[in-house]
Amino acid sequence: MNKRYDRRSFLKVSALAGGGVLLSLQTPEAKAQGRGAAAAPAPDVHAFIKVAPDGTVTIVSKNPEVGQGVRNMLPMMIAEELDVDWKNVKLEQADFDDTKYVGQSAGGSTATPNNWVPMRQVGAAGRLMFVNAAAQTWGVPASELTTASGKVMHKGSNKSAGYGELAAKVATMPTPDFSTLKLKDPQDYKIIGTSQIAYDLHSIVLGKPVFGIDVTVPGMLYGVFEKCGVFGGKVVSSNIEEIKKMPGIKQAFVIERPVVTDAVIPRDPGLENGIAILGETWWHAQSARKKLVVKWDEGPRASESSAAHAVKAAELMKQAPQRTIRADGDAEAALKTAAKTVEATYSYPHIAHAPLEPQNCTAIFKDGKVELWTNSQTPGGGRQMVADTLGITPKDVKVHMVRGGGGFGRRLTNDYMVEAAFIAKQAGAPVKLLWSREDDMTHDYYRPGGWQHLTAGVDASGKVVAWKNHFISFGAGEQFAQSAGMGPTEFPQRFVPNYALHASVQPLGIRTGALRAPSSNAFAFVIQSFIDELAHAAGKDPVAFRMELLNSAVPLPAPPAGGGGRGGAAPPGMNPERMKAVLQLAAEKSGWGKRNLPKGTGMGIAFHFSHQGYFAEVAEVKVDAANKVKLNHVWVAGDVGSQIINPSGAENLSQGAVVDGLSEMMSQEITVEKGRVVQTNYHQHGMMRMAQTPPDIEIHYLKSTFSPTGIGEPALPPILPAVANAIFSATGKRVRSMPFSKSGFSWA
Amino acid sequence: MAFKLNVNGHTSTVDVPGDMPLLWVLRDVLDLKGTKYGCGIGQCAACTVHVAGKPAKACLTPVSAVGTQAITTLEGLSADGTHPVQVAWQEIDVPQCGYCQAGQMMAAAALLAKTPKPTDKDIDTAMNGNLCRCGTYVRIRKAVHKASELTTSASAKTVQTASKE
Numbered sequence: 001m002n003k004r005y006d007r008r009s010f011l012k013v014s015a016l017a018g019g020g021v022l023l024s025l026q027t028p029e030a031k032a033q034g035r036g037a038a039a040a041p042a043p044d045v046h047a048f049i050k051v052a053p054d055g056t057v058t059i060v061s062k063n064p065e066v067g068q069g070v071r072n073m074l075p076m077m078i079a080e081e082l083d084v085d086w087k088n089v090k091l092e093q094a095d096f097d098d099t100k101y102v103g104q105s106a107g108g109s110t111a112t113p114n115n116w117v118p119m120r121q122v123g124a125a126g127r128l129m130f131v132n133a134a135a136q137t138w139g140v141p142a143s144e145l146t147t148a149s150g151k152v153m154h155k156g157s158n159k160s161a162g163y164g165e166l167a168a169k170v171a172t173m174p175t176p177d178f179s180t181l182k183l184k185d186p187q188d189y190k191i192i193g194t195s196q197i198a199y200d201l202h203s204i205v206l207g208k209p210v211f212g213i214d215v216t217v218p219g220m221l222y223g224v225f226e227k228c229g230v231f232g233g234k235v236v237s238s239n240i241e242e243i244k245k246m247p248g249i250k251q252a253f254v255i256e257r258p259v260v261t262d263a264v265i266p267r268d269p270g271l272e273n274g275i276a277i278l279g280e281t282w283w284h285a286q287s288a289r290k291k292l293v294v295k296w297d298e299g300p301r302a303s304e305s306s307a308a309h310a311v312k313a314a315e316l317m318k319q320a321p322q323r324t325i326r327a328d329g330d331a332e333a334a335l336k337t338a339a340k341t342v343e344a345t346y347s348y349p350h351i352a353h354a355p356l357e358p359q360n361c362t363a364i365f366k367d368g369k370v371e372l373w374t375n376s377q378t379p380g381g382g383r384q385m386v387a388d389t390l391g392i393t394p395k396d397v398k399v400h401m402v403r404g405g406g407g408f409g410r411r412l413t414n415d416y417m418v419e420a421a422f423i424a425k426q427a428g429a430p431v432k433l434l435w436s437r438e439d440d441m442t443h444d445y446y447r448p449g450g451w452q453h454l455t456a457g458v459d460a461s462g463k464v465v466a467w468k469n470h471f472i473s474f475g476a477g478e479q480f481a482q483s484a485g486m487g488p489t490e491f492p493q494r495f496v497p498n499y500a501l502h503a504s505v506q507p508l509g510i511r512t513g514a515l516r517a518p519s520s521n522a523f524a525f526v527i528q529s530f531i532d533e534l535a536h537a538a539g540k541d542p543v544a545f546r547m548e549l550l551n552s553a554v555p556l557p558a559p560p561a562g563g564g565g566r567g568g569a570a571p572p573g574m575n576p577e578r579m580k581a582v583l584q585l586a587a588e589k590s591g592w593g594k595r596n597l598p599k600g601t602g603m604g605i606a607f608h609f610s611h612q613g614y615f616a617e618v619a620e621v622k623v624d625a626a627n628k629v630k631l632n633h634v635w636v637a638g639d640v641g642s643q644i645i646n647p648s649g650a651e652n653l654s655q656g657a658v659v660d661g662l663s664e665m666m667s668q669e670i671t672v673e674k675g676r677v678v679q680t681n682y683h684q685h686g687m688m689r690m691a692q693t694p695p696d697i698e699i700h701y702l703k704s705t706f707s708p709t710g711i712g713e714p715a716l717p718p719i720l721p722a723v724a725n726a727i728f729s730a731t732g733k734r735v736r737s738m739p740f741s742k743s744g745f746s747w748a
Numbered sequence: 749m750a751f752k753l754n755v756n757g758h759t760s761t762v763d764v765p766g767d768m769p770l771l772w773v774l775r776d777v778l779d780l781k782g783t784k785y786g787c788g789i790g791q792c793a794a795c796t797v798h799v800a801g802k803p804a805k806a807c808l809t810p811v812s813a814v815g816t817q818a819i820t821t822l823e824g825l826s827a828d829g830t831h832p833v834q835v836a837w838q839e840i841d842v843p844q845c846g847y848c849q850a851g852q853m854m855a856a857a858a859l860l861a862k863t864p865k866p867t868d869k870d871i872d873t874a875m876n877g878n879l880c881r882c883g884t885y886v887r888i889r890k891a892v893h894k895a896s897e898l899t900t901s902a903s904a905k906t907v908q909t910a911s912k913e
Contacts, residue, residue: 067845067882197841204846205834207782207822211847214781222776247765281776283768356786356794356847356881405784405847406881437787648841652884656844659883682791682879691872693885 040102043118045175047100048078049126050092055150055164057084062094062101063111064377065200066355066407068712069649070111072199074119076645080191081123081184084150084163091199096379096399104401106377107412107514109611109710112645116708124181132176133169134161186643195648200403212375212402213434215362220430221250222282224289225419227274229442229676230298231510232259234273238294243277246291248284251427252277259299263476265511268381268413271389276423282434301509302675306349306449309672312506313451313472317345321470321502323478326488328554329498334466338457341466342537345453346526348738349669350446352685353515357405359435361420365428369396370421375404375411382414386421397421408660409514413445441685442677445513446670448474448484452526456496462538464549466498474508481505482512483519489573491527491609495552509675516657517713520610521664524717525724525738528606532725533734542605542725543587550576550583574609578639578704582616583607585637585702590618600624601632604725606718613714614639617658619722622748623730629666629740630748631694631723634658638701638715641708650711655697657715663687665720666740666747692747751811755780756824766812770804771795773811774821782822782850792879796851796858797821803858822850825857832902833857836895844882852878856892865896 050058059075059082071091079089096104103114127147134152135142138159146153153160186192203210228234235254243252253276260269275292279285316322335341362373370390376382379399387394404411420433435443451472459465474481486501493499515521535545553576586605587593597603600622607616620632636654644650667686671678679685720738727745728734735743750763755778762777769788774780774797786794788807795806798820825831829838833853843849852875859866859874866874871892880888 067843067847069844195841197838198843198846200846201838201841201843202829204843204849205822205829205837205853207780207825207850209781211781211784213785216779281764281768281772283765283772283776287765354881356784356792356845356879358785404845406845408881434785437789652841652844652882652887655886656883659880659885663883681789682787683789687879687881688883688885689876689879690885690888691876693883695868695886695889697886 041099043122043178044100045122045126045129048122049082051163051167051170053164053167055088055162056090057082057088057150057163058090058092060092060094062104064104064106064375064379064401064404065093066106066375066377066404066411068106068111068407068653069198069646070106072196072649073645074111074115076191076196077115077119078123078126080189081120082126083147086191086196088150093401096383096401098380104379106407107409109613109713112708112710113612120183121178121181124183125176125178128176128181129170129173130163130166132173133166137161137166137169192645193643193647196646197648210403211357211405212362212373213357213360213405215373215402215432217362217364217430220362220432221278221427222280222285223276223278223420223423223431223433224282224285224436225274225276225423225433226289226292226294227272227443228296228298230296230302230674231265232272232301233296233298234259235275236295236297238275238292240275243288243292246288248280249288250278250280253426255422255426263507264479264481267482267513268385268415269511270385271418271422272415276426278423278427278429278431286436298675304509304675305673306671309506309508316472316504316506317451317453317470319504322504324500324502325471325486326493326499326501328493331466331468331498331500334498335455335457335468338465339460340537341455341457342533343455344530344533344736345451346529346736347449347451348522348525349449349671350510350512351515351664351668352441352444352446352670352679353408353410354441354444354682354685355404355406355408355410358437358440359410359416360433361417362430362432363420363424364430365421365425368392369398370425371398371400372417372421373400373402374417375402376414376417377404377407377409377411378414382417385414385418389418390421390425408516409518410444412514415443437682438680441680445482445511447515447518447521448481448508448512450474450484450522454526454530456530456534458534458538462540462545462548463552464492464496464534467492467496468500469502471501471503473503473505474512475505476507481508483514484512486519486523490523491574492531492549494554494573495549495576497554510672510677516660517610517716520608520713520717521661521720524606524608525665525720528608528718528721529724529734529736532604532721532728541593543583543592546583546605546607547580550580578614578706579607579609579616581702581704582614582637582639585700586616586618586635589637589698589700590620590635592618600730602726602729602731604722604727604729606721606725608714608717610717611713612709613711615714615718617718617722619719619726621723621726621730623727624748627745628748629727629745631662631692634694634697634719636697636699636715638699638711639704640701640711640714641706642703643708644701645708650701651699653711654699654715657712658697658719659688659693661716661719662723665723665738666745669739669742686741749812751814752816753811753814753819754816755819756821762811764811767810769807770797770809770811770814770819771806774806780821780823784847784850786848786879792848792851793855793877794848794851794879796854796878798854798858801858801861803855822853825853831857832895832898833860835898836891840887840891840894842884842887842891844884848878848880852880852888856888856895859892860896860899864899866892
């Protein structure tokens with residue numbers, strides 16, 4: 001595809017020893033699928049670094065890029081320790097290759113914490129190899145050598161050599177042990193901590209074919225795949241023979257697969273039934289598809305509706321909970337003796353990911369092997385699923401990782417990948433499968449909706465003494481639907497002496513999954529809005545009230561095993577001191593409590609801990625009599641550790657997280673009727689637009705002493721309750737249900 | 749049906765159905781992949797191109813409606829990335845995923861051609877049709893102002909040079 005992406009010119013040397021850190025890492029998709037990762041490869045510097053004789057440095061970016069900036073970020077870590085100038089570095093995207101790389105996935109804001117040590121070690125090992133090469137060449141001790149800007153220098157003899165001059169020698173060198181490496185003092189960083197524009201940016205502004213949808217291979221056909229609107233539907237009959245005769249249509253065929261009957265739909269349930277149509281252009285295939293008439297066996301899920309789900313949820317809320325996930329102290333007793341109690345029901349709908357680049361994948365099947373071009377966030381999981389479905393081994397599935405036009409968790413699952421591979425095999429021709437936007441909107445893995453019935457009590461001093469939640473979600477028995485669970489350590493567990501989390505579930509027939517900051521994107525709205533209600537009930541300032549709550553951590557035994565779902569507090573749990581610091585910073589930067597606001601204008605604050613990131617956010621809004629909300633300003637304070645690796649990318653991602661959260665809060669809802677998703681395109685699943693976006697979204701990072709962690713997700717959750725609380729402050733109206741548009745609110 | 753199209757200053761003849769949207773002619777027939785498909789119904793404007801100098805949604809423009817009007821795609825803005833919008837987009841490091849940015853840049857270029865010094869409100873109005881799923885709007889605004897500065901200073905330079913001659 002791209003001449004820069006030529007892997008054959010890599011130097012081949014023996015693998016490095018001592019991959020202790022890398023060996024401890026496991027790919028998230030392998031964990032999620034309960035498979036356990038393949039034995040991790042020993043780190044090989046030459047799988048990451050190539051120096052040409054002319055001194056050009058090429059660094060491999062191993063992870064999927066979907067807009068989170070990882071293509072720059074990981075190589076920046078390597079380049080820093082390698083001691084080269086970033087302007088002389090070329091980047092090359094790796095293919096998926098678990099014999100060379102570990103953790104080639106994009107999810108859970110894990111790229112920074114998982115790679116912070118190993119990528120710097122790769123760079124430092126590379127640097128040491130060049131130092132050793134120079135020491136041998138010049139016959140001087142390595143300890144007398146220094147490096148800078150891709151050169152090795154010997155002060156005593158005034159000798160210097162560029163890495164390019166030493167590259168051939170390095171190929172023959174014994175490789176250093178990672179445990180002996182000394183990493184740079186952060187004070188000496190020249191690349192880490194500096195803003196570097198996205199490496200692909202030049203190609204993007206020129207309109208070069210850098211995205212999955214842009215891939216072309218010789219002789220390829222353009223494919224569409226018609227599936228039943230109801231998950232698990234099967235083709236009974238169709239007018240496929242007519243379709244085959246339509247202009248520009250090369251092939252059309254029915255794909256029959258076993259129907260998934262699990263009570264809880266699995267995470268990535270695999271290839272569905274449907275009809276594939278292949279044309280000479282995508283327009284031909286899509287036009288023919290519009291004439292397709294299919295009789296479906298829709299199966300048992302066809303009777304479901306969002307209206308019925310809401311009725312059932314209301315019933316469940318009135319009944320005794322099906323089970324208890326956590327009980328600390330005695331919430332019922334404490335509520336009886338509390339000075340004040342507050343009770344409220346919150347809810348949030350299913351929502352779609354809808355990345356702007358629709359799902360696609362290009363596949364060539366030949367001689368029992370398949371080659372794929374994909375922007376999957378979990379190419380390893382996709383490779384396994386393709387192999388399983390096609391009945392071949394994973395090593396016969398070659399996966400090229402192509403830039404993705406947004407991910408947000410949608411590309412954690414690999415339905416488009418297995419469809420493309422299967423269709424290409426069946427067709428006997430290379431295929432580019434492209435979903436329409438309608439396919440994407442109606443066949444997503446939706447953020448699951450839910451309801452939370454909260455009751456809390458404060459004592460006479462305004463301290464929270466009891467917190468009870470009846471969490472109403474989707475699932476069956478003790479199993480939650482994908483990403484629909486609440487864990488036993490969700491805030492404010494550990495900060496309230498009497499805490500009870502109960503749960504009840506009902507079945508759900510649509511696929512669900514992780515959406516950027518999964519569970520947190522809904523839970524933060526509920527928890528931080530309700531905390532605001534408690535602050536007002538206690539007659540306290542929302543910031544002061546939160547500070548007191550964060551000061552109330554009670555030591556409690558470890559959470560029980562199981563409990564289901566990924567809670568907001570993944571280990572290691574939330575450190576209240578770090579959260580207090582960002583809360584303070586957000587309050588200071590926004591002038592909290594120090595500004596006189598005109599009538600109809602209000603400020604709201606919220607914090608949330610997720611994905612090891614600490615974020616507190618303040619929104620200032622002006623709301624008119626018609627409930628039109630104008631966002632005046634947003635302040636974001638975050639602590640993601642000691643180092644922001646690429647400040648430009650980090651700021652962009654954090655601002656984007658805010659905009660993303662605002663879209664979810666105000667406008668987004670997926671509903672189900674007759675087992676199918678009603679919304680088909682962006683006109684029914686609104687997104688923030690330019691005119692609605694505040695003039696500035698101020699981002700402030702507090703640099704703490706902790707190891708760096710990710711940004712993509714934790715910056716999102718607090719903005720929803722911050723705006724909800726600001727609306728309350730401006731109007732006295734407490735909105736407890738998303739999207740706010742359903743309560744008559746809209747952006748000004 | 750055969751259509752003679754004027755794309756980025758070149759004439760190409762394509763044999764496609766008349767109702768085929770310009771978007772798919774550009775992408776799948778002429779292999780100009782810069783113009784992006786996002787929604788197909790004019791909601792996201794990722795497919796924005798210029799037809800006779802005005803921004804148009806290529807997903808809603810049947811090829812039969814274009815005639816001999818000049819079509820400009822992102823690839824035709826400049827060959828080497830030197831159009832002020834392309835320069836500004838790089839300086840401000842606008843994109844996250846980058847997928848919508850072709851449409852954003854084409855909308856911005858059309859705005860600046862008509863309104864060389866746009867206000868924030870001008871930008872909001874002109875570009876409100878262009879969705880950015882990653883939420884880079886704050887930077888897009890900044891980049892449009894930057895491109896405006898570059899355009900104005902470039903034309904100032906041109907005027908200076910011309911007057912010297």
